[in-house]
Amino acid sequence: MLKKLLDGYLDIAEMENAVKLGKDILAELLSAASRLLNSSMELDEFKEIYTKPLDKIILFEEENTGNKFVGGEFKIFLMDSRNFGISYSLYFQDENEKWQKMTAKSNPMDNFYLSPGALQELTEKRTIVYDVETPNEEARKEYEEAKHQQKARPKRIE
Secondary structure (H helix, E strand, C coil), X not given: XXXXXXXXXXXXXXXXXXXXXXXXXXXXXXXXXXXXXCCCECHHHHHHHHHHHHHHHHHHHHHHHCCEEEEEEEEEEECCCXXXXXXXXXXXXXXXXXXXXXXXECCCEEHHHECHHHHHHHHHHCEEEEEECCCCHHHHHHHHHHHHHHHHCCCCXX
C-alpha cells in the first residue's frame, strides 16, 4: 500500500482510511484479548479471538487492492519457557495471478494465559498452525456495516 501511495495510486484519504482500519482492528484485538486473557485459555480459543479481525483485514485488502484472498495460516508458537507468540500469514493473488503475502507477528505473551493442557501441547509441538478460511457472508455483512458506520461519523480536524 505504501508503494501505491508513493507511486500516486493511493491518495491520502485512502491511506488515512487504511490507518484508521488498522487502529480499529488493533483496538478490537486488544479489547478481545484483555477480556479473554483474564483466564487461562485453550489454543483453539486464541484462534477464535483472531478470526473476526483477520476477516476484516482480508476484506479490506481485497476491496482496496483488487487482490483475491487465496488462503492463510494462523500460528501459535512457543518463544521460550515463559512466553509464546502468535502470527498470521495471508496469501492473495492479483489479476495477473502474482502472489502477495501479508504477515504480522505479536509481541511475546506470557505463558500464564495458557491453560496447563495448552501449554503442555505447545511445549511438545513448539508451533500450532491453523488454516485461515475465506470470510463468510456474516463477516462480509459486518464489514460492510462497519464501513457505513465509519462514513457516518464526523471527521476530526486537528
